[in-house]
Amino acid sequence: MASNAAAPFWRSAGMTYITYSNLCANLLRNCLKEPYKSDALSREKVHYTISKWENGKPQKPTIRSDTPEE
Amino acid sequence: MIQIPKPITLPHFKLAAKTTNNLSQRLQSPPTMFRRFLCRASTTTMRSWRRPFSTDLSAETSADSKFVEAWRKAIPNVEPPKTPSAFMATRPSTPSSIPSKLTVNFVLPYSSQLSAKEVDMVIIPATTGQMGVLPGHVATIAELKPGVLSVHEGNDTTKYFVSGGFAFVHANSFADIIAIEAVPLDRIDPNLVQKGLTDFTQKLSTASTDVEKAEAQIGVDVHSALNAALTG
Numbered sequence: 001m002a003s004n005a006a007a008p009f010w011r012s013a014g015m016t017y018i019t020y021s022n023l024c025a026n027l028l029r030n031c032l033k034e035p036y037k038s039d040a041l042s043r044e045k046v047h048y049t050i051s052k053w054e055n056g057k058p059q060k061p062t063i064r065s066d067t068p069e070e
Numbered sequence: 071m072i073q074i075p076k077p078i079t080l081p082h083f084k085l086a087a088k089t090t091n092n093l094s095q096r097l098q099s100p101p102t103m104f105r106r107f108l109c110r111a112s113t114t115t116m117r118s119w120r121r122p123f124s125t126d127l128s129a130e131t132s133a134d135s136k137f138v139e140a141w142r143k144a145i146p147n148v149e150p151p152k153t154p155s156a157f158m159a160t161r162p163s164t165p166s167s168i169p170s171k172l173t174v175n176f177v178l179p180y181s182s183q184l185s186a187k188e189v190d191m192v193i194i195p196a197t198t199g200q201m202g203v204l205p206g207h208v209a210t211i212a213e214l215k216p217g218v219l220s221v222h223e224g225n226d227t228t229k230y231f232v233s234g235g236f237a238f239v240h241a242n243s244f245a246d247i248i249a250i251e252a253v254p255l256d257r258i259d260p261n262l263v264q265k266g267l268t269d270f271t272q273k274l275s276t277a278s279t280d281v282e283k284a285e286a287q288i289g290v291d292v293h294s295a296l297n298a299a300l301t302g
Contacts, residue, residue, distance in 0.1 A: 013284035021234045021290065024216050025251035028290045031262045034254060040251070043180060052200040 109181070164241040174221065174245045176230075183230070183252065184221065191222040192245060194237045195295075205243040205250030212237045214249065216295040218302075229255050231299050260300050267293035 010020045029040040051061035134155055141150040174192055176184035193202045195217025201210075214235045221228045235249035270289030277283040 009287060010284045013280040015281065015284055021250050023285065023288055024292050025233040027266065027289060028216070028251050028253065028296070031258055031266060031293070031296055033257050033259045036253065036257045054110065064173075 079119055087102045099197075110116060162240070162242045162244075165243075169243045170205060171243070172203060172205045172207075173244045173248065175245070176219070176221075176249070176252075178249055178252055187221075189221050189223045190209065192247070193218075193220045193222070194247060195219060195232060201237075203237075203245055207239050207243070207245075209241040210237075210239040212239075214247075218255070218299045219247065219249075219252065229299075231255055231258060231296065258300060259297060263293055263296045263300065267297060 011017075019043075026044075028038065029044070032040060038046045045065070047063070049061045049063045051058040053059065091223065102260045105199045132155055137153055141225050160178050171188035171190065172192065174187050174189050175182070176187075191202055193200050194212060195201075196212035197213055198212070201212060202216070203210075214232055214237060216233050217231070219230045219232045221230075230249075230252045230253075232247075233251040235247065236248045237248070237253075241245075245284045270286050270293060274283065274286035274290055278288045
């Protein structure tokens with residue numbers, strides 16, 4: 001199968017579409033006026049806990065509160 | 071998702087003559103063949119209900135009927151399960167005359183900005199350029215780039231700056247626009263845009279690795295699109 005279109009520059013740099021579109025969305029959110037900017041950034045906050053597993057047992061979980069800034 | 075067929079109450083051997091329930095009257099095949107052929111929505115009625123002159127539906131129906139035929143041959147006692155296409159609403163047929171309005175669904179991951187709104191035209195910022203979509207537009211899938219989406223209804227125009235996403239235009243003049251982030255233009259702060267533009271232009275000139283260059287280039291693209299949106 002021949003490639004139909006040249007890959008976009010971010011794809012050839014190793015970035016995936018999801019990373020690219022999330023990056024664009026974050027840049028847009030950082031350019032908003034004040035009440036909307038803090039609303040948008042707080043809406044996108046992600047909180048999760050991670051536990052690494054070793055020898056079939058979960059180790060102590062760590063809580064990550066990831067802000068959307070790069 | 072295949073629906074698990076309900077167990078058949080008829081015995082599996084030739085006792086069709088002994089069935090006392092009403093099902094015996096619905097047996098279309100002769101009593102020696104105890105295949106039960108129930109007329110349910112999953113089989114013929116669904117297929118015959120589909121509009122006969124939609125040229126774009128033939129592939130779906132033939133795939134379904136082939137499956138049903140093969141099933142009946144292999145397992146005549148059990149009613150064929152519904153295939154996923156039986157659960158899907160049929161694709162709306164292309165109307166013979168072009169509708170007067172375009173119906174737009176504009177959604178974001180966290181909210182629905184426009185839901186089945188009838189408009190005259192939308193101009194979407196596709197990667198191939200600004201694309202105007204009018205009622206009767208050919209079915210299209212377009213990837214969006216950061217830019218301005220404008221919705222024209224009579225004399226009003228509503229503009230949103232879209233960070234990216236996709237737009238699907240269907241043959242029946244329905245348009246689904248899906249964006250990751252979209253804001254009305256008046257919520258954008260011009261000072262932050264200028265600052266971002268100068269920052270990223272500088273980063274672009276000092277970038278060394280491919281990834282840094284790509285990120286800086288993306289920053290420049292987005293901020294210049296924002297700039298153009300605010301001034302244009």
